[in-house]
Amino acid sequence: MTKTLNNKAWFFVLPVFAIVAFSAVLPLMTVVNYSVQDTFGNNQFFWNGIGWFQELLDPSSQLGEQFLSSLMRTLLFSAIILLIQVPLGIVVALSMPREGWTVALCLVLMALPLLIPWNVVGTIWQVFARGDIGLLGWIVNRLGIDYNYTGDPIDAWVTIIVMDVWHWTSLVALLCYAGLKSIPDAYYQAARIDGASRWAVFRTIQLPKMRRVLLIAVLLRFMDSFMIYTEPFVLTGGGPGNATTFLSIDLVKLALGQFDLGKAAAMSLVYNLIILAICWVFYTVMTNVDAERDRVEA
Amino acid sequence: MARITLDHLAHAYKANPRTAEDYALKEINHVWSQGGAYALLGPSGCGKTTLLNIISGLVRPTRGRVLFDDLDVTDLSTEARNIAQVFQFPVVYDTMTVRENLAFPLKNRNVPRDRTARRVEEIASLLDLTRVLDRKASNLTADMKQKISLGRGLVRPDVAAILFDEPLTVIDPHLKWQLRSTLKEIHRALDITMIYVTHDQTEALTFADKVVVMHDGAVVQTGTPEELFERPTHTFVGHFIGSPGMNILPCRIEGATAFIGNTMIPLRRAYRTLSDGERIELGIRPEFVQLQPKGTGLPVQVRRIDDIGRARIARVEMSGRPLAASVPDGISIEGNEASLVLDPNHVHIYANGHLVAGEATGGHAA
Ligand SMILES: Nc1ncnc2c1ncn2[C@@H]1O[C@H](COP(=O)(O)OP(=O)(O)OP(=O)(O)O)[C@@H](O)[C@H]1O
Numbered sequence: 076m077t078k079t080l081n082n083k084a085w086f087f088v089l090p091v092f093a094i095v096a097f098s099a100v101l102p103l104m105t106v107v108n109y110s111v112q113d114t115f116g117n118n119q120f121f122w123n124g125i126g127w128f129q130e131l132l133d134p135s136s137q138l139g140e141q142f143l144s145s146l147m148r149t150l151l152f153s154a155i156i157l158l159i160q161v162p163l164g165i166v167v168a169l170s171m172p173r174e175g176w177t178v179a180l181c182l183v184l185m186a187l188p189l190l191i192p193w194n195v196v197g198t199i200w201q202v203f204a205r206g207d208i209g210l211l212g213w214i215v216n217r218l219g220i221d222y223n224y225t226g227d228p229i230d231a232w233v234t235i236i237v238m239d240v241w242h243w244t245s246l247v248a249l250l251c252y253a254g255l256k257s258i259p260d261a262y263y264q265a266a267r268i269d270g271a272s273r274w275a276v277f278r279t280i281q282l283p284k285m286r287r288v289l290l291i292a293v294l295l296r297f298m299d300s301f302m303i304y305t306e307p308f309v310l311t312g313g314g315p316g317n318a319t320t321f322l323s324i325d326l327v328k329l330a331l332g333q334f335d336l337g338k339a340a341a342m343s344l345v346y347n348l349i350i351l352a353i354c355w356v357f358y359t360v361m362t363n364v365d366a367e368r369d370r371v372e373a
Numbered sequence: 374m375a376r377i378t379l380d381h382l383a384h385a386y387k388a389n390p391r392t393a394e395d396y397a398l399k400e401i402n403h404v405w406s407q408g409g410a411y412a413l414l415g416p417s418g419c420g421k422t423t424l425l426n427i428i429s430g431l432v433r434p435t436r437g438r439v440l441f442d443d444l445d446v447t448d449l450s451t452e453a454r455n456i457a458q459v460f461q462f463p464v465v466y467d468t469m470t471v472r473e474n475l476a477f478p479l480k481n482r483n484v485p486r487d488r489t490a491r492r493v494e495e496i497a498s499l500l501d502l503t504r505v506l507d508r509k510a511s512n513l514t515a516d517m518k519q520k521i522s523l524g525r526g527l528v529r530p531d532v533a534a535i536l537f538d539e540p541l542t543v544i545d546p547h548l549k550w551q552l553r554s555t556l557k558e559i560h561r562a563l564d565i566t567m568i569y570v571t572h573d574q575t576e577a578l579t580f581a582d583k584v585v586v587m588h589d590g591a592v593v594q595t596g597t598p599e600e601l602f603e604r605p606t607h608t609f610v611g612h613f614i615g616s617p618g619m620n621i622l623p624c625r626i627e628g629a630t631a632f633i634g635n636t637m638i639p640l641r642r643a644y645r646t647l648s649d650g651e652r653i654e655l656g657i658r659p660e661f662v663q664l665q666p667k668g669t670g671l672p673v674q675v676r677r678i679d680d681i682g683r684a685r686i687a688r689v690e691m692s693g694r695p696l697a698a699s700v701p702d703g704i705s706i707e708g709n710e711a712s713l714v715l716d717p718n719h720v721h722i723y724a725n726g727h728l729v730a731g732e733a734t735g736g737h738a739a
Pocket residue numbers: 386387397415416417418419420421422423424572
């Protein structure tokens with residue numbers, strides 16, 4: 076194929092650059108600006124250099140310790156979410172019907188949770204899981220299990236995780252389903268001729284064909300769960316104690332609650348870098364299989 | 374290894390088939406004898422794949438039975454039937470090497486490792502895959518991938534039959550010819566029943582000892598390539614096999630004479646049983662119709678002469694009916710008036726598309 080050079084293309088790209096500059100780069104620069112300064116109010120700022128970053132990354136300082144524990148909490152949360160939602164999404168996708176009118180029904184039902192705004196999800200579960208009037212909380216308590224998400228850290232975690240699984244597993248499932256749909260029938264027929272077991276069909280046909288969509292699913296679910304804010308804020312407000320204070324909640328407390336703009340800005344930047352770094356790791360590891368193969372070929 | 378019997382087999386993809394049109398396969402009774410090399414030939418959509426899938430168990434027939442030797446396998450799953458099938462488009466397991474791909478059918482059946490390894494090497498060398506045995510299958514060319522699919526079909530030595538569903542569609546023409554000979558060699562060496570689906574008559578005629586011609590969901594004729602050529606039992610076979618196909622001319626029969634328009638053609642046999650309502654046609658292959666100078670046979674107008682390489686074919690008109698005739702070497706035709714000479718031994722009469730045997734006439738019985 077020959078490449079055509081056409082300068083008109085710039086006309087289409089430039090507006091995007093402009094929008095990205097205004098919506099992302101400029102605000103980010105403001106954050107960078109704040110992160111190297113200190114303020115005592117009255118709009119007076121003082122140069123602080125890398126002071127905030129040093130404090131943030133030093134676990135013996137109060138800010139550093141707080142940051143580290145929220146970071147650990149958030150990492151744990153994302154790990155649990157990925158470990159549950161990815162396998163569950165695959166299982167759901169595998170058990171969805173492949174043809175007939177039930178397909179449309181399934182797709183609509185599965186898409187429903189995805190359409191509900193985050194704060195509404197939080198509110199729904201806040202009520203649903205209450206021990207006194209919530210259907211779920213009441214039933215669980217009646218079953219003899221002592222459950223109270225506002226008082227018990229474990230209960231709070233379980234509630235948030237179940238809520239997130241309910242909200243987002245269908246995204247993973249729908250992506251996987253799309254991947255499965257793209258497998259031609261001949262593959263399944265060949266596998267039957269070759270005498271492959273159900274597990275072998277999954278391992279050798281379905282999983283490899285789903286790898287690309289799974290990469291997207293993992294990246295999306297990681298970023299989303301790592302930045303989770305609204306639902307736990309509505310449901311638990313970060314409590315009990317600091318049990319569900321994830322990085323985002325911590326950040327908002329710092330920036331808007333205590334108005335520590337410098338610390339909050341430094342934290343935002345580090346937070347951002349961590350997300351980028353982890354996404355990069357996921358991406359590299361998951362595409363590595365392809366790369367490895369190409370190297371063998373060459 | 375087995376004889377495969379199709380007993381009153383019919384299949385409809387629709388749930389409640391009523392008319393004949395609902396059936397993708399009309400009733401078929403057929404025996405594939407053990408060790409035969411068969412070609413299943415027919416135009417697109419005539420039900421070839423459906424028939425193969427029923428034999429291999431991927432599709433359960435609406436009616437009838439499939440027998441391997443004397444065992445009724447109609448209700449057995451594909452896995453339990455011990456049959457191999459190669460599909461039109463390559464299927465390879467992306468994550469595996471070529472070697473693992475070829476070993477897969479054996480591994481799933483718990484064949485001992487050393488036997489598997491030996492068998493894989495054998496098949497790889499037959500198909501010229503030895504060089505790439507340790508490469509990942511996913512990045513190879515379509516040719517290579519299809520060879521892997523073929524290899525997986527051939528790797529099990531003990532199958533009842535190997536079914537090939539247009540396996541060489543994606544293969545390069547020169548390689549196609551080579552692979553077909555390889556398959557033929559494998560067939561001779563292994564004595565396995567092979568059924569080879571194609572809609573290409575050259576492919577069918579070169580691969581098979583027996584050709585099964587299908588048309589519109591039914592088997593119209595089974596025979597050796599010569600039989601199909603010399604004595605097509607259905608006008609479809611006459612038309613479909615040969616290039617150009619058989620000349621099929623509507624006619625009227627009186628005893629041992631056929632009339633095409635007002636041209637009179639004497640026949641070797643008499644046809645007294647034909648009834649009035651039937652569609653009567655005369656069929657003769659262009660190979661048995663010779664163009665001659667004017668005045669030596671049946672008068673025709675020459676429209677065009679095509680050189681098709683191995684022969685010259687004249688497109689002529691006889692009493693307003695177009696037909697094709699061969700042009701013998703050294704004949705030159707002036708203007709467009711000429712005549713035809715028909716070989717009476719190769720004139721066939723069809724009623725409603727089916728060959729009519731006719732009766733020997735006294736005068737020519739000698
Ligand atoms: N899964 C299916 N569901 C419904 N109808 C089908 C299905 N598969 C095939 N058919 C129909 O059955 C008929 C026979 O199809 P089949 O695939 O057996 O033909 P074929 O001879 O293999 O054709 P080709 O040369 O194009 O492969 C066709 O009319 C086709 O539309």
